Amino acid sequence: MKKRLLVLVLVLVLAFSGIVQAQDTYTIGVSNSFVGSEWRTQMIKQIEDAAAEIEELYGITIDLVIESTDTDVSGQVQQIQNLLNRGVDAIIVNPGDQTGLNLAIEEATDEGVVVIAVDQEIGAAGAINVVIDQKEWAMISAEWLAEQLGGEGSIVLIEGFVGHPANEARMAGVEEVLAEYPGIEVIGRESGMWDQATGQQVMSDFLASLTGIDGVWTQDGMASGVMTAIMDAGLENPPIATGEARASFLQMWEETLMENPDFTTIGVVNPPGIGASGLRVAIELLRGAEINEEAFSGPFGNTLYVPIPYSVTNENLQEVYDAQNIGEAPASFTLDGIITQEGAIKLIAGEELTEMDVTPDVGEPEVEGMDMGTEEAEESSGS
Amino acid sequence: MNQANFRRLLARNSYLFALLLLIVVVLINYSRQDNLFDPSVLNRNIRVFLPLAILAVGQAIVIIGGGIDLSVGAMVSLCNALLVTWITPETAGGDILLAIGLVALVGMAAGLLNGIAVAYLRLQPIVTTYATSFIFAGLALTILPRPGGQLPSDMTGLYRRLIEVEAFANIPIIQDISILREIPPAFIVIAIILLLWAFLRQTRLVQYIYASGDNAEAAYTTGIPVQRIRLGTYVISGFFAAMAALALTMSLGSGSPTSGDAMTLDSIVAVVLGGTRLRGGQGGIAGAMMGVVILGVIRNIISFYDVPTWSQTLVDALIILIALAGPGFVRYVSDLIRRYRLQGGRAA
Incomplete structure (x- = not known):
């Protein structure tokens, strides 16, 4: 009896140490x-x-x-x-x-x-x-904005923390795109501190102090605030602004589209x-x-x-909205992509990574x- | 009787509570991190704390003199930006010293601006130094718009590496105490500051600072040049901000236009933790430096006690709040006890 118990214990110990080693x-x-x-x-x-x-x-x-x-x-x-x-x-x-x-x-x-x-x-x-590639990320929305404006017009840039690595790379990308569109003039550039409230305030200030803003390029973390400021201003011809791939923004976007089918913006997933x-x-x-x-x-x-997961525009908004159940998602949810x-x-x-290697989560x-x-x-x- | 003695002891040695607190937090940290006293680990910790410790010394002197300096962090940013602009890996030794000297002058000039505004134009210190902080931060951003720069590795090594004391290697007992054989450079800086203060504490100049902060009018009527003393405290603060920037730059090896901005409030918290009250005229610099170490060790504790991610900031703030409230709480309880005893005495 004792012997058997000993053997059992021994076996258990061995098995256990085997597991421990494998893990x-x-x-x-x-x-x-x-x-x-x-x-x-x-x-x-x-x-x-x-x-x-x-x-x-x-x-x-x-x-x-x-x-x-x-x-x-x-x-x-x-x-x-x-x-x-x-x-x-x-x-x-x-x-x-x-x-x-x-x-x-x-x-x-x-x-x-x-x-x-x-x-x-x-x-x-x-x-x-x-x-x-933060530079490429910014170039996608900058390119989109330039095309929406037909390569002509006055725009303002609302950037993140000046000196922050990601912001610097992004702004370099924006400058590279704008260099190809001489018809677009930057008439204002300020930091929105990657904060919705600050972004809203900066945009309000721009709208109050500058006339003839045709376009706004901004980054995620501020775009909802910026868009709110534009809507609050109640302009007849509001400027076209870039957006962000976050649930709160997509919800606002969808609502706005119902009232105004001409509304357009872009959210590039970061x-x-x-x-x-x-x-x-x-x-x-x-x-x-x-x-x-x-x-x-x-x-x-x-x-x-x-790879940058994808971009949301008017073309695929509904698709993304339904697939990710954005209507129910908490406002803070950011569209994602994990390898x-x-x-x-x-x-x-x-x-080379394919689409299959990045899950939208x-x-x-x-x-x-x-x-x-x-x-x-x-x-x-x-x- | 004992209580009265204890109170007098606390009043005379304002840093006592900080010292107790320091011992407690270090022990708590040590209980989870047994390599805390290894020279290399100690060095890593203390070299991160030193820039704020130096800054807190300047802040303490301003506060003791009855003012407050909300621009110290921006001064650090400015001096940090200047240091990495003037010093590159190719800069020769003499030019490095020249750059450090110039940065010290810049810090003192910034302090002079604060001092003139507060002492001679009689502007409110909080508002004034808050306003000038934007001047210094703005200058930093103009000088160094993007983070960058690089210090010679010899220079960062001097600050970051342990100093090996070979003379101690063969002396019995001492050779077994690793921290004496390998000394973190930051310890030497702290020792120099404390010795200098111990010496200056006896001079009339420092006595005047205490007197001006305690009761400016009374000091003035006894013939103390209160305005010049006030001005002086801000210049001293500017100098220490420049030295804090030097330590920070040598610690990080590079520059950023916002590197010091977050240090302002921490420097004030450290001064108060160190037993110096914001109304002035009392306190010291040893406590302020202990305050800095306490703040840093609290962060270590949070790290080593596996505080859940989502509550780290909350726990950090709560511990600091408890630490700040500590002396007040002790006073409140001892008052209660005394009142209870008095009443008991009357009843009997």
Whole structure:
């Protein structure tokens, strides 16, 4: 009897240690220095969801250590150092400064930590940027605006944080497009601080102080405010403005179209899921994937560009609206796109990504619910 | 009796509560992070805290003198922008020192502007320095519109790397204390500031600052040049802002036109945490520097205690609020106890 018990225990111990050995554990740090935006909230939520999915897919354990507080460059340096002190294997960082984090990040990569900068490109040695091409992102809507205006007219630009990496790349794109349209004159340019209220105020000020504004180019995070200001002004010929791919904006858009079928705008998806895409790349690298040096591009030669998911215009508004159940979605929901795990493998190998490699993630975007993520994970692990 | 003694002790050593708090938060941090006292970890932490610590010293001096300086953060941004514009990886040693000297002058000139407006034009310090902060922030943006610049790696290394004291390597006992063999450079800066203050504390100049902040009219009638003293505190604050910018620039290795903006309020919170009351005439700089370390360690605690993502900001703010309310709460409770005893005495 005793012997049998001993054997049983032994078998159990062996089995258990076998399981433990098979289950690799990765500690992944996340550093975010700006919490005042729905976009960042969704970014972090998508990272949490993707981690659960990857755990199921590969049978590994992912310990997420998330540092997310409103802070300045020094504060984000401290975040990164704390993650290092905790012995993380990889850091996903949304850098709040183009150069200020470089020394801290280089310290991490020197210690062999995989550092993935998402959303914005930085030049820190050893870091890998996983971003959409912010310049191209801005060029899509700038090109659209220029065509809507027939290449003629006066426009105003309402930009994000001046000096912020993403804003700089976007404005460079806008300038490049406008250089091809000499008939378009920029008569006002100001920062809306990536904030709806500020964007609304800046637009109101423009409408009050400038006459003959034909077009408005702005970015996501401010476009709803800008559009509200334009509508509130009640002009006979309101300027054509670019919009954003967020639920609140699409809801306003749909309502406006019912009253005024001539209304037109554009929302180019800037995916918050880029953080989750970065996580997928980090996991592949930790699991031993070799990066193809030719896959790199970008201003610092260390960027893996994730394709821009899609754009919303009058042509596909209804389709997107129905497919993603926008009417029911919380106002803060941003249309998204996350690369699949196969997409991450392709990205690292330098292969072209197709539409199939980017999932729109039509999930319920509540912060609490992790249901969608695990359901998807079960599907993928089953297949 | 004991209570009265305790109160007197607190009044004379305003930093005592901060010191207690510092010990508590460091212990809480240490309980989850056992490598906290490793020289390299300590160095990483303290070199991030130092810029704000230097800034808080200047802020404390202004506040002790009866004013407040809301432009210090913008001054840091301005000086940071100037430093990375004037210093490139190719700049020679002599020119680097020249640039640092010039930046110190810029900081003092900015402080002079504040000082003249507050002391001689008699404008409200809060409003004035808030307004001038936009001048400095605007200048920073003009000088360095985009983040960038790079400092020579020797210069950042000097600030970021531990100083190895070889002389201690063979002395028994000391050679076992790793922090004495490898000293974070920031510790040396803090030690110099504290020694300098201990020395200046005895001088008439600093006594005048306390007197002007405590009761400007009384100070004036006893012949203290209150206006010049006030002016002086703002110039000192400007100088410390320039030095904070130097530390920040050496810590980050690059510049950004908004790098210091968020530091203004933190510097004031640190001063108050350090036991200096905003009405002036009391307090010190040691407490202010402890306040900075407390603020930083609280962030470490949040990180190491796995506070859920969505409540990190809330928890951070709540701990700071409790820390700020601490001395007031202690005073309130001791008042209650005293009143209860008095009543008890009368009844008996």
